[in-house]
Amino acid sequence: MSDSTTAHPRLLQPLNLGFTTLRNRVMMGSMHTGLEDRFYNYSKLAAYFRERAKGGVGLIVTGGISPNRQGWLLPFGGTLNSIFDVHNHRKVTEAVHAEGGKILMQILHSGRYGYQPFVVSASAVKSPISMFKPRALTERGIQSTIRAYVRCAKLAQKAGYDGVEIMGSEGYLLNQFLCTRTNQRTDAYGGSIENRMRLPVEIVRQVRAAVGPNFILMYRHSVLDLVEGGNSWPEVVQVAQALEAAGVTLFNTGIGWHEARTPTIVTSVPRAAFASVAARLKQSVKVPVIASNRINMPDEAEALIASGSVDMVSMARPFLADADWVNKVAAGRVDEINTCIGCNQACLDHTFANQRASCLVNPRAGHETELVYRKAQHKKRIAVVGAGPAGLSAATVAAECGHDVTLFDSSDRVGGQFNIAMQVPGKEEFAQTLRYFARRLAITGVRLQLGQRVTRAQLLAQGYDDVVLATGIVPRTPRIPGVDRTNVVSYLDVLQRKVVPGPRVAIIGAGGIGFDVGEFLLHDPAVALPLSIEHWCHEWGVDLQAQADGGLVPAEPAKPYRQLFLLQRKTTRVGAGLGKTSGWVHRAVLQRNGVQMLSGVEYIRIDDAGLHVTVNGEPRVLAVDHVVLCAGQESLTELLPPADAPSAAGAPRFHTIGGAALASELDAKRAIREGAVLAASL
Ligand code: FAD
Ligand code: NAP
Ligand code: SF4
Numbered sequence: 001m002s003d004s005t006t007a008h009p010r011l012l013q014p015l016n017l018g019f020t021t022l023r024n025r026v027m028m029g030s031m032h033t034g035l036e037d038r039f040y041n042y043s044k045l046a047a048y049f050r051e052r053a054k055g056g057v058g059l060i061v062t063g064g065i066s067p068n069r070q071g072w073l074l075p076f077g078g079t080l081n082s083i084f085d086v087h088n089h090r091k092v093t094e095a096v097h098a099e100g101g102k103i104l105m106q107i108l109h110s111g112r113y114g115y116q117p118f119v120v121s122a123s124a125v126k127s128p129i130s131m132f133k134p135r136a137l138t139e140r141g142i143q144s145t146i147r148a149y150v151r152c153a154k155l156a157q158k159a160g161y162d163g164v165e166i167m168g169s170e171g172y173l174l175n176q177f178l179c180t181r182t183n184q185r186t187d188a189y190g191g192s193i194e195n196r197m198r199l200p201v202e203i204v205r206q207v208r209a210a211v212g213p214n215f216i217l218m219y220r221h222s223v224l225d226l227v228e229g230g231n232s233w234p235e236v237v238q239v240a241q242a243l244e245a246a247g248v249t250l251f252n253t254g255i256g257w258h259e260a261r262t263p264t265i266v267t268s269v270p271r272a273a274f275a276s277v278a279a280r281l282k283q284s285v286k287v288p289v290i291a292s293n294r295i296n297m298p299d300e301a302e303a304l305i306a307s308g309s310v311d312m313v314s315m316a317r318p319f320l321a322d323a324d325w326v327n328k329v330a331a332g333r334v335d336e337i338n339t340c341i342g343c344n345q346a347c348l349d350h351t352f353a354n355q356r357a358s359c360l361v362n363p364r365a366g367h368e369t370e371l372v373y374r375k376a377q378h379k380k381r382i383a384v385v386g387a388g389p390a391g392l393s394a395a396t397v398a399a400e401c402g403h404d405v406t407l408f409d410s411s412d413r414v415g416g417q418f419n420i421a422m423q424v425p426g427k428e429e430f431a432q433t434l435r436y437f438a439r440r441l442a443i444t445g446v447r448l449q450l451g452q453r454v455t456r457a458q459l460l461a462q463g464y465d466d467v468v469l470a471t472g473i474v475p476r477t478p479r480i481p482g483v484d485r486t487n488v489v490s491y492l493d494v495l496q497r498k499v500v501p502g503p504r505v506a507i508i509g510a511g512g513i514g515f516d517v518g519e520f521l522l523h524d525p526a527v528a529l530p531l532s533i534e535h536w537c538h539e540w541g542v543d544l545q546a547q548a549d550g551g552l553v554p555a556e557p558a559k560p561y562r563q564l565f566l567l568q569r570k571t572t573r574v575g576a577g578l579g580k581t582s583g584w585v586h587r588a589v590l591q592r593n594g595v596q597m598l599s600g601v602e603y604i605r606i607d608d609a610g611l612h613v614t615v616n617g618e619p620r621v622l623a624v625d626h627v628v629l630c631a632g633q634e635s636l637t638e639l640l641p642p643a644d645a646p647s648a649a650g651a652p653r654f655h656t657i658g659g660a661a662l663a664s665e666l667d668a669k670r671a672i673r674e675g676a677v678l679a680a681s682l
Contacts, residue, residue: 064108163216169254181229208247230550268426388416390658502625
């Protein structure tokens with residue numbers, strides 16, 4: 001894989017671990033897909049990993065597999081505790097090895113994060129993210145947990161894995177033992193750090209003894225807990241050195257417990273924000289160290305390896321977005337990478353909703369055997385109208401399947417609303433999706449006709465076999481007296497910078513776009529975007545030096561740039577409908593900036609005094625300079641043939657996708673998936 005002509009030579013260099021060599025420095029980190037929880041899904045899981053191994057990645061780690069029932073994340077979650085489970089896992093290891101890859105199985109005991117009644121922990125301290133209070137493990141229970149880890153690792157070896165990753169970070173069981181936040185024991189496993197680390201060190205020691213020297217034993221170590229009662233840096237180092245002595249082959253690093261109120265992976269976290277912490281760990285141990293979190297493109301990854309800061313990089317979600325990430329880097333085709341935009345919408349949000357993980361920008365992820373882009377038997381002439389996410393996806397997949405495709409858009413650029421979305425602070429990565437699709441259009445040979453507002457007559461006259469309408473939406477204008485005043489503007493006017501609102505603004509509508517407009521209006525235009533790592537750490541109170549326990553320090557956020565009101569008619573909590581794993585970040589930003597979020601609002605009128613409303617029946621006048629409308633959207637269906645129109649012989653078949661098909665609950669995940677699924681079926 002190493003190629004001195006590539007722009008990323010260090011990243012592609014093999015890593016010699018003594019008894020085995022990894023083909024490059026890129027690891028696909030562990031992600032729960034949901035497929036590992038059911039024995040009948042292991043063939044799908046094998047196909048998913050096979051594609052990633054074929055894509056050239058140096059090392060793969062599976063989603064978390066529990067060593068026993070108490071460690072389940074969810075009821076009946078993936079477990080490896082009996083010889084009968086080995087057969088399924090073999091499907092995975094054989095698929096990866098057939099493509100020249102290497103794979104570790106992650107052993108994950110969720111401790112008090114388990115969403116099931118058998119949960120255990122160091123102490124009986126309930127977590128804020130599970131309704132189940134854990135039972136404190138007895139000393140006998142601890143010994144049986146160690147045996148479960150050993151049994152699990154031996155079974156993984158039998159199943160053909162190249163090693164195991166022991167999950168010791170993100171606030172799971174071993175992390176719970178390590179920190180006083182959750183470990184209040186007074187026996188040999190609590191109190192001093194020597195006692196608190198006894199369980200993880202004993203597990204590593206006994207696993208190493210059981211599996212022998214030629215089996216990779218990676219430990220995912222929490223280098224920054226980002227919670228009160230987390231470990232100090234000297235403790236982090238002391239634990240790492242003890243684990244190393246006990247038999248660890250290499251360290252992966254973990255940032256932040258799941259209950260931390262500091263974002264660690266969403267798109268607004270600067271790229272490679274935490275790599276310096278992994279680099280500090282490398283200075284204290286002799287075995288290789290892996291950096292993780294928000295590394296998604298090769299330049300940052302190469303710089304980390306080339307500078308000697310770390311030995312490998314771990315990327316998890318970027319391999320959902322693009323299985324061929326490494327091969328593309330090796331071939332110098334970086335501009336073809338389908339970049340993970342850190343949205344969490346189809347991966348983590350699915351996992352938390354107990355659905356199969358996939359990817360917003362790559363709907364095939366997790367569905368490799370079900371969504372297949374086969375060569376079409378009959379080449380068709382296809383028109384796609386609208387080059388937003390839905391149209392881009394449909395056009396490129398249809399062309400990949402061998403059809404003759406023309407893509408129209410009335411705008412002078414592709415991307416539709418994604419061009420607006422990427423103006424929002426923290427959503428800069430969305431531009432990568434448009435770069436990817438622009439390249440894909442060229443590669444697949446789609447004919448692109450920009451600056452053309454297509455009419456139905458035009459479509460009928462051109463002799464297309466199929467017409468895909470992906471014309472998106474128009475913003476809704478609510479019927480409020482005074483809505484036609486000049487100081488009432490649409491989110492499009494604001495985000496396209498056609499209007500610069502005054503210092504006091506009311507936002508009507510608190511959906512995803514209302515929150516985005518809020519963040520846009522709070523941002524001081526003098527501060528460059530994306531935020532630097534240093535600036536971001538000040539905003540969130542993160543100490544990358546970890547001088548304070550857990551790496552938390554008081555935040556020093558910038559002063560709010562405007563006074564904002566964010567309004568909705570529903571009486572539910574404002575922002576309740578936002579993404580499960582990212583919505584809290586948006587709410588926290590607005591709260592910190594003093595935004596008044598009001599629910600149960602009725603809009604009465606807008607006049608010189610401002611916006612007149614009632615809030616839960618109480619009249620109020622919001623004295624604002626501007627009102628910004630973010631009141632949802634309606635489908636743009638002007639090109640649809642009337643339902644009762646007779647279909648003439650030879651007329652094209654019409655299909656609608658994305659916002660044009662249904663504006664409510666529309667997001668780019670649905671738009672891109674609908675485009676791909678339709679195109680694959682044409
Ligand atoms: P659109 O993106 O609206 O594209 C439709 C295209 O059709 C446009 O380019 C238009 O010019 C073209 N068109 C219309 N009529 C014609 C015609 N007659 N002839 C030629 N061309 C025509 N979604 C998420 O999933 N996550 C997010 O975080 C997110 N954030 C967002 C933030 C903002 C500020 C905005 C505005 C949207 C955001 N979205 C987000 C929503 C997402 O962008 C949309 O769901 C998605 O763009 C819908 O895709 P689409 O292809 O159906 O329509
Ligand atoms: P949305 O989420 O449906 O929100 C629309 C808002 O407008 C709601 O708060 C709604 O609340 C209000 N509203 C609806 N009709 C109204 C009316 N007649 N008068 C006044 N208010 C009205 O839609 P959106 O914010 O426009 O976002 C569009 C899509 O983009 C969404 O589906 C979203 O998933 C996606 N998006 C996602 C993200 C993300 O971070 N994941 C970010 C941005 C956008 P009430 O009815 O209670 O008033
Ligand atoms: Fe990345 Fe979003 Fe895809 Fe998840 S859904 S892998 S965060 S692009």
